[in-house]
Amino acid sequence: MEKTMNLTLRVWRQKNRLDVGKFVEYKLENISEDSSFLEMLDILSEQLVEGGHEPVAFDHDCREGICGMCSMTINGVPHGPEGGITACQLHMRHFHDGQIITIEPWRAKPFPVIKDLVVDRTAMDKIIQAGGFITGRAGSAVDANAMPIDKQTADYAMDAAACIGCGACVAACPNASAMLFTAAKVAHMNSLPQGKAEKNRRSLAMVTTMDGEGFGGCTNIGECEAACPKGIPLDMIAQLNRDYALAQVKNFFQPVL
Amino acid sequence: MCSLCSFFKSTIGRKILMALSGLVLVLFVLGHMLGNLQIFLGAEVINAYAHKLHHVLPSSGLWAIRLFLLGTVAVHIWTAISLTLDNRKARPQGYEHDKPIQASYGARTMRMSGVILLFFILFHIAHYTARVVPSMEYGEEGVLSETMVPLVKHGEVVMKEGEPIMTFNVNDMMVQGFDVWWVSVFYIIATGLLCLHLSHGFSSMFQSVGLRNTLWRKRLDQAALVYGWVVFLGFAVIPVACLTNILEVDPTGGAAEPVAAITETLHK
Ligand code: HEM
Ligand code: SF4
Ligand code: FES
Numbered sequence: 074m075e076k077t078m079n080l081t082l083r084v085w086r087q088k089n090r091l092d093v094g095k096f097v098e099y100k101l102e103n104i105s106e107d108s109s110f111l112e113m114l115d116i117l118s119e120q121l122v123e124g125g126h127e128p129v130a131f132d133h134d135c136r137e138g139i140c141g142m143c144s145m146t147i148n149g150v151p152h153g154p155e156g157g158i159t160a161c162q163l164h165m166r167h168f169h170d171g172q173i174i175t176i177e178p179w180r181a182k183p184f185p186v187i188k189d190l191v192v193d194r195t196a197m198d199k200i201i202q203a204g205g206f207i208t209g210r211a212g213s214a215v216d217a218n219a220m221p222i223d224k225q226t227a228d229y230a231m232d233a234a235a236c237i238g239c240g241a242c243v244a245a246c247p248n249a250s251a252m253l254f255t256a257a258k259v260a261h262m263n264s265l266p267q268g269k270a271e272k273n274r275r276s277l278a279m280v281t282t283m284d285g286e287g288f289g290g291c292t293n294i295g296e297c298e299a300a301c302p303k304g305i306p307l308d309m310i311a312q313l314n315r316d317y318a319l320a321q322v323k324n325f326f327q328p329v330l
Numbered sequence: 331m332c333s334l335c336s337f338f339k340s341t342i343g344r345k346i347l348m349a350l351s352g353l354v355l356v357l358f359v360l361g362h363m364l365g366n367l368q369i370f371l372g373a374e375v376i377n378a379y380a381h382k383l384h385h386v387l388p389s390s391g392l393w394a395i396r397l398f399l400l401g402t403v404a405v406h407i408w409t410a411i412s413l414t415l416d417n418r419k420a421r422p423q424g425y426e427h428d429k430p431i432q433a434s435y436g437a438r439t440m441r442m443s444g445v446i447l448l449f450f451i452l453f454h455i456a457h458y459t460a461r462v463v464p465s466m467e468y469g470e471e472g473v474l475s476e477t478m479v480p481l482v483k484h485g486e487v488v489m490k491e492g493e494p495i496m497t498f499n500v501n502d503m504m505v506q507g508f509d510v511w512w513v514s515v516f517y518i519i520a521t522g523l524l525c526l527h528l529s530h531g532f533s534s535m536f537q538s539v540g541l542r543n544t545l546w547r548k549r550l551d552q553a554a555l556v557y558g559w560v561v562f563l564g565f566a567v568i569p570v571a572c573l574t575n576i577l578e579v580d581p582t583g584g585a586a587e588p589v590a591a592i593t594e595t596l597h598k
Contacts, residue, residue: 083426096426115561175427182420205523245431247438248417250341279340289420290341290413293534296439299431307537308544315540317342 077103078170080319082117084129087186094186096175103223107168110153111136113165113230130189136161141237144244145190146177149240149307151300154268159239179240181249183287194240194284195309197254201238203276203282205258227265233261235303242304245300248289253294253297257305263316272328273320311314341416342538344409349538351406352531356557358399359524367431369494369577373501374482374584380500381481383533388517403451409584410444437530457507466510477502480581487588499583506579508572518566532557 080101087094101120106112111133118128134142151164168174178186182198209325222230230286236257243251259276262268268275291310298307323329337343346589357557369376384392417583430438452472480494508514533555536542542550571577578581 120339146425146427149425150431162509167516177425177427180421180425182422228493242449247421247430250417271338277336280340284339284341287420289417290345291538292413292417292437292440294430294433294532296431296433304400308547311537311540311542311547312537314342314346315542317340318346318540321333321337321343326439328333 076106076166077232078106078165078168080104080113080168080171081173083173083175084117084189085186086129086189089188090185090192098176104165106168107162108165109136109161109162110147110165111161121234131186132191133161137164139237141239144179144194144240146179146244147177148175151179151244152239152302155317156299157302157304159237162302164316174288176308181240181243181288183249184240184243184252192240196288197238197240197243197251199286200251200255200282201258201281203277204271205262207262208271209267220266222266230261230264233257233264233305233309236305237263237303239302241300241302242297242305243288245296246289246291247294247296248292250291250297251283251286251288252291252310252313253305253307255302256277256309259313259316260309263312270318273323275314276316276320277324280313335530341413342382344413346407346411348409349535351402352535353407354399354402354464355406356528356532356535357552359561361376363561366568367564369501369504369568370571372582372584373479373499373580374588375583376501376504377499377583378481378483381495381497403448407444407540410441414441434530436526437534440527440530443527446523447520447527450516452524453516454520457513458503461503466507477581477583479581480585480589482583482585482588485588487585494589497583499581501583502579502581504568505572505577508569508577511536511573514569514573519567520563521562524565525558527558528561566595 081100083096084099085094086097099117101113101117101122104116106114111131114129114131121128124266132142132144135139136143138159138161141159144151145153145160147163149162152158152160153167155163155167176190178184178190178223179194180190183193184192184194187193234257236254238254240251240254242253243249244251259279263272293306293307293310297306320329338347365379366376368379386394436443453463453482457466479499482488489495490538508517533542533547533550534554536546536550568577580586585592
């Protein structure tokens, strides 16, 4: 027989960007342990609507851990306590009957709250726009194996490319630093031959945009790595630091931007 | 923007400066510790070492090194403050539920350990370099004596133009300084905080300059713990030895026997 649980939710409610916002407590009964975390929030919203209240606004799209939209800090941990998954992949069986669950939006200056748990992550798009691309011929694709890439490099770039741009790293970082996200994008592009051509320009442009958007700096404490649903390693930040330093040296002698 | 300005303005650039200044301090601290430990080899050894430090370079060279170290500390503090301010600005509103997922205590308290270390460094310079800490009676038969003793090398008094070279009795300064219990306690706490600071900082500096990967991260994290403990034990053992009278004052600065030997040869 499926088990159910009664929960107390403390949810951040904020009408719009200008509203100061506050926590509101809700009681939920008979939640199946097989329901997902977002389904549990759907149930809450249905009950709220039935009672004539505003439902809780939260971002979501794929609900299978690939789009990076679902963004919520559950009991202080972005994407919740399980690790290695997104909030939409989290199930209620990881909680227990009578538990109090606190749900907050991502907290960062560059991620203003739009409504309730929804934040504006345009700042991350700006970082991508600054250099998260390669300048190449569009149109018919070249033959897949035309350019030999050793397996180690291909695997490394693939691991970096796993980043879904959810922003949990920023949310987990006490400095709201976007270094892990930027590092993943830079590691992905800078490691592959197609991206190497613009390595220096990319490293400088993305870091400058990252700083300009108001993200904090890295203190190497690794909270981002622990919160990342895709296991992007802290070591990619070391590569970003290295690529950025080398790009600055090159730029000093011969401007690359 | 000029490329150097953009480097100093960027979070990564400042962090690299922090790591480089940290590296200089890390190396200095190791040398300083090894130098200090010579006190266990006898008063004459530590006194000769101190004499060498002060005379191997002309005084302008000594001051150049001092200013370089002070400049390093200044860079370290400037980057610490300016990055901390930027980091605070990036997270104006914190979480209600605010527990770290995995960050170590040392990593989370770098600013606390750093600020206390700064006060310690100021006290330490006033205490043993400038020797101006109030309520310590310098130059008198009191807490920190300014006695001069003959310089001894390889068991012999070093002579110059028929006169023994006189040098400052560092041994007695240290032993008497640490005989004040609260001074010793402060030193031991400060070196403990240095251990904490380095347990994160030693490995972190490699990350900041980009010289760390998955394999070396584990090794450097372990090395950081070892280094932190070595530095702590290496420094703390001296005040402990003074408080427990393992190290004692020697008003002759270890010169008693060599001087007696000279007197004997003179008599013959
Ligand atoms: C003068 C007082 C000091 C202050 C205010 C201070 C402050 C700091 C701060 C805030 C950090 C950055 C931590 C972070 O990013 O999370 C740091 C890093 C570091 N500190 Fe200090 N510190 C001081 C003294 C020292 C001393 C005496 C040493 C070495 C013996 C040292 C070695 C380091 C190292 C190696 C790092 C790591 C650099 C990096 O993360 O790249 N610090 N310090
Ligand atoms: S690095 Fe990880 S936590 Fe950060 S945006 Fe990418 S997937 Fe999300
Ligand atoms: S909704 Fe797409 S990753 Fe969670």
